[in-house]
Amino acid sequence: MMKKTFAIAAAVAAVTALPSGDAAAQAREQIRIVGSSTVYPFATSVVEQFGKETQYPTPVIESTGSGGGLQLFCAGVGAEHPDITNASRRIKPSEVKRCQENGVQKITEVKIGADGIVFANSVEGPDADFQLKHIWQALAAQVPQDGELVKNPYETWADIDSSLPDKKIEIYGPPPTSGTRDAWNELAMMGGCKQFDMIASMSESKMEEACLTYRSDGAWIEAGENDTLIVQKLNSNTNAYGIFGYSFLDQNRNTIQAAKINGVAPTVENISADQYPISRSLWFYVKNAHVGVIPGIEAYVKEFTRASTWGPNGYLVEKGLIPMPEQQRNAWRQKARNFEPLNPEEIMG
Amino acid sequence: MSSTANTADVGMRRPDLSAQRLRKRYAAERRFRLYGVIAVVTAIGMLAVLLGSIVQNGYSAFWQTQMKLTVTPTAEQIGLEGQPTPENLRDTNFRPVVYEALFQLFPEVTGEQARRQLRGFVSGAAARDIREQVIENPSLLGTSFDVWVKTDDKIDMLHKGYVDRALPPDRRLLDTEFIQWHDQLDARGRVEAFFNTTFFTGTDSREPEQAGILAATVGSFLTLFVTLLLSFPIAVLAAVYLEEFAPKNKATDLIEVNINNLAAVPSIVYGLLGLAVVINFFGFPRSSPLVGGIVLSLMTLPTIIISARSALRAVPPSIREAALGVGASRIQTVTHHVLPLSLPGILTGTIIGMAQALGETAPLLMVGMVAFIVEVPTSVTDPSTVLPVQVFLWSTSPERAFIEKTSAAIMVLLAFLIAMNATAVLLRKQFERRW
Numbered sequence: 001m002m003k004k005t006f007a008i009a010a011a012v013a014a015v016t017a018l019p020s021g022d023a024a025a026q027a028r029e030q031i032r033i034v035g036s037s038t039v040y041p042f043a044t045s046v047v048e049q050f051g052k053e054t055q056y057p058t059p060v061i062e063s064t065g066s067g068g069g070l071q072l073f074c075a076g077v078g079a080e081h082p083d084i085t086n087a088s089r090r091i092k093p094s095e096v097k098r099c100q101e102n103g104v105q106k107i108t109e110v111k112i113g114a115d116g117i118v119f120a121n122s123v124e125g126p127d128a129d130f131q132l133k134h135i136w137q138a139l140a141a142q143v144p145q146d147g148e149l150v151k152n153p154y155e156t157w158a159d160i161d162s163s164l165p166d167k168k169i170e171i172y173g174p175p176p177t178s179g180t181r182d183a184w185n186e187l188a189m190m191g192g193c194k195q196f197d198m199i200a201s202m203s204e205s206k207m208e209e210a211c212l213t214y215r216s217d218g219a220w221i222e223a224g225e226n227d228t229l230i231v232q233k234l235n236s237n238t239n240a241y242g243i244f245g246y247s248f249l250d251q252n253r254n255t256i257q258a259a260k261i262n263g264v265a266p267t268v269e270n271i272s273a274d275q276y277p278i279s280r281s282l283w284f285y286v287k288n289a290h291v292g293v294i295p296g297i298e299a300y301v302k303e304f305t306r307a308s309t310w311g312p313n314g315y316l317v318e319k320g321l322i323p324m325p326e327q328q329r330n331a332w333r334q335k336a337r338n339f340e341p342l343n344p345e346e347i348m349g
Numbered sequence: 350m351s352s353t354a355n356t357a358d359v360g361m362r363r364p365d366l367s368a369q370r371l372r373k374r375y376a377a378e379r380r381f382r383l384y385g386v387i388a389v390v391t392a393i394g395m396l397a398v399l400l401g402s403i404v405q406n407g408y409s410a411f412w413q414t415q416m417k418l419t420v421t422p423t424a425e426q427i428g429l430e431g432q433p434t435p436e437n438l439r440d441t442n443f444r445p446v447v448y449e450a451l452f453q454l455f456p457e458v459t460g461e462q463a464r465r466q467l468r469g470f471v472s473g474a475a476a477r478d479i480r481e482q483v484i485e486n487p488s489l490l491g492t493s494f495d496v497w498v499k500t501d502d503k504i505d506m507l508h509k510g511y512v513d514r515a516l517p518p519d520r521r522l523l524d525t526e527f528i529q530w531h532d533q534l535d536a537r538g539r540v541e542a543f544f545n546t547t548f549f550t551g552t553d554s555r556e557p558e559q560a561g562i563l564a565a566t567v568g569s570f571l572t573l574f575v576t577l578l579l580s581f582p583i584a585v586l587a588a589v590y591l592e593e594f595a596p597k598n599k600a601t602d603l604i605e606v607n608i609n610n611l612a613a614v615p616s617i618v619y620g621l622l623g624l625a626v627v628i629n630f631f632g633f634p635r636s637s638p639l640v641g642g643i644v645l646s647l648m649t650l651p652t653i654i655i656s657a658r659s660a661l662r663a664v665p666p667s668i669r670e671a672a673l674g675v676g677a678s679r680i681q682t683v684t685h686h687v688l689p690l691s692l693p694g695i696l697t698g699t700i701i702g703m704a705q706a707l708g709e710t711a712p713l714l715m716v717g718m719v720a721f722i723v724e725v726p727t728s729v730t731d732p733s734t735v736l737p738v739q740v741f742l743w744s745t746s747p748e749r750a751f752i753e754k755t756s757a758a759i760m761v762l763l764a765f766l767i768a769m770n771a772t773a774v775l776l777r778k779q780f781e782r783r784w
Contacts, residue, residue, distance in 0.1 A: 044721040045555040058723035251747040
């Protein structure tokens with residue numbers, strides 16, 4: 001009987017004792033990266049290459065979203081906090097402040113390229129060329145009519161403008177937690193609604209409310225974080241349009257087509273040259289305090305900023321990254337490899 | 350007098366309807382059975398559709414398209430310095446060898462642009478695979494030999510018939526050149542589909558043709574190991590105490606209600622708890638099977654406690670009374686008689702709890718196990734991911750080839766679940782006692 005008691009006690013003790021050795025490990029052997037799900041496919045390609053070509057272990061990447069990543073990143077300095085965070089938008093003033101409060105003083109900012117957000121439908125549906133204001137008129141809760149804001153009356157695209165297809169308005173897009181949605185709001189919705197004089201003359205907060213309130217009568221459908229899902233919806237519903245990242249368009253050309261925006265098609269050339277109106281920059285941030293402490297960070301940054309990685313013929317382009325023009329690439333490479341810290345004033349204004 | 354008149358009246362007013370009523374009752378019973386059959390058929394039909402679509406999408410992932418290259422690696426070409434020892438060979442680059450062999454297959458492809466495109470025909474893993482072969486057998490260096498290497502995932506999709514050749518080139522997933530090259534090689538017998546061992550021996554990768562489930566499977570085992578080690582003893586002790594020793598009062602009632610409530614708490618809540626307590630307070634390593642296992646054992650504890658308690662309750666009181674009657678102490682009664690008799694039931698509950706834990710992703714999201722991890726974890730503190738998370742990560746990847754990988758990983762996960770549930774059923778059948 002006693003033996004059994006001991007056996008059970010020993011098992012419990014063994015389990016509770018398990019972590020004590022490694023949990024308190026002072027320094028990690030492995031780089032830890034968190035952040036945007038948009039940058040995730042590119043960053044994973046780089047770490048894989050990095051892991052196979054260098055003596056360092058392959059870094060671990062968590063896909064937490066840009067905001068979630070920066071929150072973890074700014075939580076402090078030390079092995080229990082991530083070394084690098086990816087973001088599909090630039091760091092915000094509030095996040096810089098949080099970083100500083102938690103002792104994360106020096107951060108290296110690296111711009112890696114661009115990503116276009118496409119407005120696409122099934123290849124069975126009509127070709128179209130939208131103005132940003134058409135898209136906003138299709139999505140907003142209230143639109144200007146005869147000098148005042150009224151509840152969105154548009155049922156079909158042709159109601160908005162007779163040059164557009166006579167199809168019911170149905171749009172699938174990302175939820176508010178998504179970085180794609182942030183970029184879409186800023187570039188497409190704000191861009192489109194400011195073209196109306198009566199809105200452009202409003203105060204900042206009123207304008208934001210008028211521009212970014214989506215209609216709730218079923219024409220706008222939030223389809224979840226998963227872009228694959230939106231692509232599938234477009235295949236089964238040829239009337240519908242979807243909002244997602246360029247790389248998904250690239251991989252599904254056989255079933256979906258992207259609409260032109262303001263007459264510009266989302267191609268690598270147009271996005272890279274800043275011609276396409278709905279494109280955003282992708283970034284990553286490195287904690288300078290960890291450089292030289294966690295092995296391999298220098299080598300990782302070097303791998304990421306190689307021409308054969310992020311250049312026009314690099315392997316990230318194959319994954320759907322839109323490369324920066326050469327001059328910008330050189331400038332960012334230099335900043336990144338020297339770990340020039342970000343000037344907080346630049347963000348805080 | 351009046352009573353007989355009454356009955357006669359009643360008899361006259363009520364014709365004999367029993368046959369009709371009987372028919373109605375039988376009809377109702379037949380209808381009820383029919384509804385039951387329809388319900389079962391619907392359930393089976395849905396299951397069949399689910400499994401059918403998974404198998405249909407996923408079976409092709411167990412094959413991998415490979416191409417035969419005739420390579421002639423020379424020390425100069427691979428940049429070998431010194432003797433061809435394994436250490437020196439590890440620093441070499443076999444990519445020029447692969448490209449050279451590729452260009453020899455298509456001498457008509459000239460020009461920088463076209464040749465760069467042709468390089469995309471073969472997987473990035475090809476050079477590493479050939480290097481491994483040469484490391485194993487250094488005498489191959491300087492000789493010409495045939496080797497089967499993986500093609501790129503685009504070619505794999507083409508070979509498996511997922512690329513619609515009838516579409517115009519700008520809509521097709523693949524450029525016309527690749528289709529021509531593939532068809533030429535196919536005609537020469539140099540392209541073939543082999544069983545995809547990489548899927549079982551490889552780890553996560555951004556290149557679909559190099560992606561496998563080994564790291565996730567090992568991660569799942571380590572996580573479940575921690576879960577089992579923690580939740581089984583705690584749950585059994587709790588159940589035995591509550592059932593056999595604890596007094597029945599308000600306090601134990603409260604505990605019982607709470608255990609039942611815990612079983613219904615959404616699993617993400619345990620993830621949040623794990624993040625706050627296990628990682629932030631105790632400082633256990635993020636993304637590790639240890640943390641995942643602790644979180645999942647919190648989740649499975651109520652399930653096991655509940656099933657263990659009902660298994661203990663199913664042991665008839667006469668057993669306990671007999672044991673006590675011949676002089677056994679209470680703890681002897683429990684450990685010698687009640688517990689062994691209820692063990693099959695407890696194990697069944699444990700296996701079902703484990704199967705639940707195996708399929709869980711939501712709580713693991715919070716503790717950082719939803720991550721891209723290439724190295725196979727070797728201990729419970731290494732960063733790791735689990736099978737259902739691997740399914741989730743692949744399902745969000747844009748590449749067409751990941752669709753079949755996703756379904757194939759689901760098939761493997763289902764196989765594990767079926768095996769575990771079958772064990773539970775077998776245990777019950779084998780050891781269950783009827784009293």
